[in-house]
Amino acid sequence: MTAALAAVRAGITRRRRLDLAFAAVGVCALALGLLTLGALLWDLGADGAGRLSWDFLTSFPSRHAEKAGILSAWVGTALVMLVTACAAVPLGVGAGVYLEEYAPKNRFTELIEVNIANLAGVPSVVYGLMALGLFVYRFGFGQSVLTAGLTLALLILPIVITATREAIRAIPGHLREAAFALGATRWETTRDHVVPYSLGGILTGVIIGLSRAIGESAPLVTIGALAFIAFLPPAPVKAAAPFLSFEWLMSPFTVLPIQMFNWVSRPQAPFHLNAAGAGLVLLTMTLAMNGAAIWLRYRFRKRIKW
């Protein structure tokens, strides 16, 4: 009897030990992830912080590492992101609204949904190949800001669509029914109620999507954008009428991740320091965007109670 009892007790102790051991392993797994993030930030900071200066931000790339800067890169990044946002937001939000508010439940809608899920799993370099064949050669856009912006817009389309759908799905049906009961059409309900209430979630998704696009280099390398760019695209604002110019859309460009890739693939160590500097600027931008998205999500989740 006591022997059996002792055996059971030993079993319980063993299981408790295993349980605690797993908790320790779990903490280690989390620590591994977070420490890697820390090591990455530290490594980049230690190498690149010395290169960060006003000159670095306002100089063109150069054959001399210590004179080189990222002016054309960050201007290019800003312009490409502008095109990406202008293309991805209307398409993505429109598609999300259609799928949640208008789409009938049939095989066709299901096809669109499966298709979006699959697009999210397509490697980014494949988008680059598609853009190379379609935008660069068939449409004749060349290796321009327009091609790059559209490519990245298509790349983040699934992210924007999914975020829009999730935000809209969180809005309770009785709000729509109230609007319908007052005689609003489906579009009026969508425009005046559904979209405004889900704006926080949609905005979060757009920011996450753009932060993904800002760091992407593979599709842009594939369209052939790895050039030595020591000039800025034509300014979008002109002194004379009609004041706005879209020449910059067709201009060759470089962006921050590509400039960084260019520097990191050179054998000379001084260029690696430039790469770290460009990486720090890029990382600050993406982390700031992600931080903003997390904060937005947290704020909207807290404030709205239906």
Add this chain to the structure above:
Amino acid sequence: MVETLLLAAALSSVAVTLAIVGILVAESIPFFRAVPLGTFLTDTQWMPLFSEPRYGILPLVCGTLVTTGVALLVAVPVGTIAAVYLSEYAPHRVREWVKPMLELLSAVPTVVYGYFALLFVTPALQRVLPDLPGFNMLSAGLVIGVMIVPYISSLSEDAMRAVPVHLREGAYALGSTRLQTALGVVMPSAFSGIAAAYVLGISRAIGETMVVAIAAGMQPTMTWDPTQPAATITAYIVQVSLGDLPHDSIGYQTIFAAGLTLMLMTLSFNVAGHILRKRFREVY
């Protein structure tokens, strides 16, 4: 009117898929006219730009599988354990803080990871393995592994948290520890979601481009040894894109053939994941 516009927006995603498949196939057709499919799939050398070109995709597939394998050896255990810990062990406040921080790992641009692999991880590994070359698949794979941890941990954790609490309470009432509950009740119930997380991780690792292009070298080599440099499919596409190939050359067409192979690899994993999910979905 508005509905038509919105429908057009939704259809744009279908158009993107058609464009991807159409372009990859259309641009590969001239390549496969010149190179028989059998040679492409069985030749063990990939030297398309040499004077005596060889067109065997196997070395590139091999490089892709090795880096992906190394990445998964890191990401699957770490991601799964992190997910179990966050879902079953961690106090609410810890989860609220740690989960977004872990997700930042997937927000870091891949070119920054490439820098990290080449100039931090490789030198660190060389202290342990002095013979390790400056370019190698091991450090690229390890870094990709860490990069995809959040994909696996976040999605798996969401799946585990969706398991109804009363199932856990049943296990606890029978005297299970948290570990037994997690392994015996929660993980089997969340299997379809966890499988989906793994599949996403695998697709990311296969399609990852910049880390391997920077840190694993660009020589197509047929080797299963991760400490060696070798090119992946993606690295080859980057390497060709860096040069200036004329539009109609066979070199230009090879990247579309390589891209088609890559696309089919990720697609087959996605389809497998879809089937797994359908078969093992638990409904409460």
